[in-house]
Amino acid sequence: MNVEQAISNSLDSNPLARTGVVYVIDDDEAVRDSLALLLKANGLKVSPHESAERFLTSLESTDLQAPSCALIDIHLGGISGIELQEKLLDLNINIPIAFITGHGDVTTAVHTLKKGACDFIQKPVKENALCDLISQMLSKAHSIQEQTTTLEQMNERFKLLTPRELDVLDRIVAGRINKQVGADLGISIKTVEAHRANIMEKLKVNRAANLVQVALKYQAAKAQRLI
Structure with a gap:
């Protein structure tokens, strides 16, 4: 040949x-x-x-x-x-x-x-x-x-989160329940739930487990300076 x-x-x-x-x-x-x-x-x-x-x-x-x-x-x-x-x-x-x-x-x-x-x-x-x-x-x-495109899309979605929503998300990732998140931030449980719903909508996830998974991937990508 x-x-x-x-x-x-x-x-x-x-x-x-x-x-x-x-x-x-x-x-x-x-x-x-x-x-x-x-x-x-x-x-x-x-x-x-x-x-x-x-x-x-x-x-x-x-x-x-x-x-x-x-x-x-x-x-x-x-x-x-x-x-x-x-x-x-x-x-x-x-x-x-x-x-x-x-x-x-x-x-x-x-x-x-x-x-x-x-x-x-x-x-x-x-x-x-x-x-x-x-x-x-x-x-x-x-x-x-493909990975770069996925990370860019993820980064754009996280940019939509407000500072308060990021605070809420950080605590969700840390394993805090709604009541604890509310106590940490001085807001009601209903407000926490509203923030959680907004976060999930902006990040295009429909389950709490997926929310944590996406947040951890985002944190890892930032730590590695991929985004």
């Missing part, structure tokens, strides 16, 4: 993989062009870049909501591949990345994987490994996009 057939078969089994963008960042023109031509020939959108600096500049005018992934050479001139990974994390640009290198080492590989890289592969890249990797990364990109 040749390279094109291997990649095509893998991508055909995963329709989502053909709807994203693959960034190729490599200062070796021959490698960069070879990868770009190969991926384009198999129906993928490819955005090649000769340096981390040019890649980062291109992102300033790019719709980051579109599913994408990146193949990055570890030993780039200027900003290195590892430094690029750090910058993407600092900018909160959450796209799946994998490193390609001609002379890597275990320590470097472990470092990049701990920082969230999907893989660390040696040149020359094996065809089957490449197609599987691209398919997995673009599937992950779609999942990230």
